[in-house]
Amino acid sequence: MKKLILISIDGFRPELIDKKYCQFLHSLSKNSYYSNNVQSVIPPITLPCFYSIFFGVNPLTHGVFYNIIHDDYKVNSPNLFEILSKNNFSCSAYFNWKTLEKAFGHNNNLVKYFIDDLTINGDIKMVSLLLENIKSHLPDFIFLYLGALDEVGHKYKWMSKEYIETAKTVDKLVKILIESLGETYDFIIHSDHGGYEYGHYVLMKEIMTVPLLFISRNSNNIEFNKKVGIIDIAPTILNYFGINIPINWEGTPFITK
Numbered sequence: 001m002k003k004l005i006l007i008s009i010d011g012f013r014p015e016l017i018d019k020k021y022c023q024f025l026h027s028l029s030k031n032s033y034y035s036n037n038v039q040s041v042i043p044p045i046t047l048p049c050f051y052s053i054f055f056g057v058n059p060l061t062h063g064v065f066y067n068i069i070h071d072d073y074k075v076n077s078p079n080l081f082e083i084l085s086k087n088n089f090s091c092s093a094y095f096n097w098k099t100l101e102k103a104f105g106h107n108n109n110l111v112k113y114f115i116d117d118l119t120i121n122g123d124i125k126m127v128s129l130l131l132e133n134i135k136s137h138l139p140d141f142i143f144l145y146l147g148a149l150d151e152v153g154h155k156y157k158w159m160s161k162e163y164i165e166t167a168k169t170v171d172k173l174v175k176i177l178i179e180s181l182g183e184t185y186d187f188i189i190h191s192d193h194g195g196y197e198y199g200h201y202v203l204m205k206e207i208m209t210v211p212l213l214f215i216s217r218n219s220n221n222i223e224f225n226k227k228v229g230i231i232d233i234a235p236t237i238l239n240y241f242g243i244n245i246p247i248n249w250e251g252t253p254f255i256t257k
C-alpha cells in the first residue's frame with residue numbers, strides 16, 4: 001500500500017545530520033536514500049519555499065517572494081493536495097505556523113490540524129496528535145511541518161547551543177514517528193532552507209543547501225537522484241502515488257523505479 005509522510009523541518013542545516021547532533025537521523029542517513037546537498041529556491045524564505053513545494057514551480061513562476069501575501073492571491077499552477085484529492089488519496093496536514101495554510105491550495109479534502117505554538121512544545125504536541133489520530137484513520141498522505149527549529153535559529157542564531165538542543169529534540173520526534181509508523185508509511189524528511197547567523201535572507205551555501213532523506217519500506221530497484229532540489233518534492237510525491245505530473249511543474253522526481 002502506498003502511504004507516505006512528508007516531514008518538513010524548518011531551517012534544518014545539513015551538518016545537523018551527524019552523530020554529535022542528531023543521532024537518529026544520522027543512523028537513518030546510513031540506511032536510507034540521503035542527500036545533504038539539496039537546493040532550496042530563491043528566495044530561500046519559508047512561504048516562497050512551501051509555495052514551490054506544493055505548487056511545483058519556482059518563486060519566479062508562483063510569484064510569492066515574502067512570508068506575506070494577499071488573502072486571495074491565486075497561483076496559476078495545480079496544487080499537490082488538490083491533485084491528490086482529485087485522485088482519491090486522503091491527505092492530512094499538521095502545522096504550527098498559520099501562514100503556511102495559504103500554500104495548501106483550495107478545492108481539496110485536506111484535513112488540517114493547526115497547533116498555535118511555534119515552540120518545540122508545539123512540535124511535540126503535533127507529533128502526539130498525529131500518533132493519536134492515526135489509531136483511527138490512516139490517511140494516504142500526511143504532511144507534518146515542524147516549525148520550532150527555525151524560530152530558535154532566528155532568536156539565538158543558527159548552530160547556537162539552543163538551536164542544536166532543539167534539533168536534538170526534533171531528532172527524537174522523528175525517531176518516535178519512524179519507530180511507530182515505519183511499517184505502515186514511507187517517509188520523506190527534508191528542510192525548506194538553512195540559516196546563517198540570525199536568518200536566511202542571502203544566497204549562501206549555509207542557507208541554500210538542505211538535507212533530504214527518503215525512507216522506504218520496499219526499497220528494491222529504486223533509483224535516487226542526489227542532484228535534487230525542493231522543487232522536485234511535489235513531482236516525486238505524485239510519481240510515488242502513480243499520478244501524472246502536470247506539464248507546467250518545474251521539477252522532476254528524485255526517486256524512480
Ligand SMILES: [Zn+2]
Nearest residue numbers: 010011046192
Ligand atoms: Zn523556513
